Amino acid sequence: MKWLSLASACFLISHLVQCVPVDSDKPAPSVQGKHFDRMVVIVLSDANYADAIKDPYLSTLADRHQGLTLTNYKGLALPSQANYVGMISGSTSGVVLDSDANINDRKTVVDLLESKGISWKTYQEDYTPLADGSCNSAKNIGNYVRYHNPFMAFQSISKSPSRCQYIVPGTQLDVDIKNNAVPQFVFYTPNVNEKGGEKTLISNVSSASSWLKEFLEPKMTQDAFSKDTLVVVTWDKQSSVTTNNHVLTMLLGSMVNRSSKSDGVPYNHYSILKTVQDNWGLPSLGQKDVGATPFILKDLAGKPKNRKSFFG
Template sequence: MVSWKFVTGVIAAAAAVVSAAPLEKRIVSGKNFDHFMVIVLENEDYAAVMADSYFSTVAAKHNGNLLTNYQAITHPSQPNYIAMIGGSTLGFSRLELFIIKSNFFSKSIVDILEPAGITWKEYAENYTQGSNGACNTATSLSNSLYMRKHNPFISFTTVTSNASRCKNIVPATQLQTDINSGSVPQFMFYTPNMNDDGHDTSLSTASKWTKGFLEPLLSNTAFNKNLAVLITWDETKDYDIPNQVWSVLVGSSVKALANNTDNTAYNHYSILATVEENWSLGNLGQGDVSATPFNI
């Protein structure tokens, strides 16, 4: 006969194992996906990207969808990044030189993810953390390969004033470590460096980097489980044409439409709207309220 003392001991031991599990491994199930990754490239016109031999094949190759009516919010780069996680340019547009070091006191996507228990990280190439994981607020690092203006989380004091949140802004090399340990967060924002994103190089360089980065991720069945990946550009290169940017959704959670094409009107605020709808998070009361979530 099994004693009650033995049974309660087993239950207590099991509870201890669960409570000791890393927070990153506790998954909050979503309506359409469990993990979402955003990858942002720099300054290229839609037609030019469509003419590239790799980018033009991504949607069909991975049974995803090319978003043919996706608009950036403004010019230049930084306000678009702020909009992606803050739902607004927060009053700035063509003032990039003055706002690179700006600190916004507004809420961001972090403030709706964390209360729901959804983990997040910003992976930034050539970024180095401050001591004890503190936020590094330097304008540039590693011979300007990393630029603060392309890491939107650093511009929100609701992040930089919080030690635990700062530890979620990490060098991009941490991504492979997290994959290997099975601890990737549920929301991932990936910032390539100024060469890899095409800003200081070329479209062909961005294409080569994206292929080398994306293909291994999507072929990793453990990583590509209940996953949606958005690859987009911050803005057009030509400021005198409509601000339509090439964007694609891929990943195991994405349902392919006819001809792997989605002509729905989206913009950078749709990133927030999609995440909010997927996990029933409410909204930030900004451009995310009227934005259309991605068809996933």
Template sequence: MLFKKLLSISMAVLATASTVQAAPTSKVTAAVAGQAFDHVFMIFLENTDYALAYSDPSFQSLLSSGILLNNYHALTHPSEPNYIASIAGSYYGVNNDGTYNFDSSYTSIVNLLEAKGLTWKTYQESMPSVCYTDSSYKSLYYRKHNPFISHQYISTNAARCKNVVPSTQLTTDLNNNALPNYSFFTPNIKNDGHDTTVGYAGKWLVNFLSPLLKNPAFISNTLVVVTFDEAEDYTDETNHVLALLLGDSVSSLKNTVDSTYYTHYSLLSTLESNWGLGNLGRGDVNKQLSNVFSFVAAKTGYQNVNVTNPPPLN
């Protein structure tokens, strides 16, 4: 009942690639420095319970390369509100996978990044063109998995919307040593496991990441975050999903486990802490839901909390 009441309040507020090829080795352009990493590259996969993802051979093969977050949680159901929350600190009461156009009063991580002079881009696999606004394309790209295009201060602003790009742009950016500080990568609906299986998604992920993790233009002081938008089991009030931290920014912590309680809001608070971005004043400042990834908190002095009674997240 508490969740329903919170959702009702949120609704009232609302009313007011294909595998990337490795680039040639060359000098990497300097990025705006963070305290723990200079680049973040996030990959969202779809609708998988923690236990199923953890048992998959492809995901098992990645565990030795980074940090397993074994107490990481999605925020709600279905998919789209989780994507929105991961960049905005709120899902604005959204409880479906509809088409939304939030006006310019709805801010996100983009506002914080731009205010500090950091670069950003979202790479959307199978999206046909830059700033594509239709709901889907060839049953592979789906707008519901692209939270940036739902914000009008991005979709109606040419300078910003040029950063909403097909995933093929990633190869060009790496060849030009132009990886943004912040990258959000959405695989198409087959490669993310939505219309296939976790095994299919895991094999795609390993094939996709293998060349990138060896590419100096990609990996230089980069944090790679791989997680799932939500659990498949709607009856699981913890909404427990697997998350992995990879990249050379965590190279000294390979094959370790971080059991701190995290949610998608932790993605925001971690970035805010790393670059001193300030905050959005939403879920990213809810101490029960926004612990900063421990290796970052250790470098920035952020004090995480021990969450012993988390709220229902389904």
């Protein structure tokens, strides 16, 4: 039996959400959103905005795909890990280094998504789950690094067998696209060699650009990345050690509000979480997501509420 890439059947038991996997041969049920039905977040590593925006591919990416370049988007901290943690929890949770974080007192976007039956999965390149299906807490696996995987930083996820099944290798994404089993919230992290990060600092922008073009362009022709789907491409932090932390971020998709080709509204990594909450009517986590600015998007109000999507 194939297992669906989401916890689609959820029950409230002793004040906890218990989710049961169902057969992946059946399309995943879609929880329709205000602006989009799926969000794909791709996080690259270590590039100054001023350098990335000069790259021939990156500078034209938004225009290629009905998108928008966010010109005033900021990371949260230096070094990397706190930025990833903040994206899914609304707080850097006191994380100041890239050493293994084990946070046990914070809720995350996973809690919000599962409470409404919205499917999720994180695809981590070079990651390998343990043989019994539990989370692999190794610091390094090939070119995978744990501190770029924020889902491993929260014990409510990393210690949960049912949730560990949704932390998967990057190669699983093509399988899920083929099987029409891509979840509604996707968080994708390339490995550090391909993303232009720590192991290729000299060619940071060019290697990240080359990887992204090879990875993204074929997928943008697939429904999973194009139909009622918001694709967010961002960098975890800038490469320069300054307090500015200005990073290039692009929004791709038909719901992007293209009154111009760029958006200068001040956003940061908390805006990703805030947009998820705004789109699906989810509550706040009570952290810095409360005051965050969601992305300005067109809604899908013009489509019938019972519309059929790529989920069937």
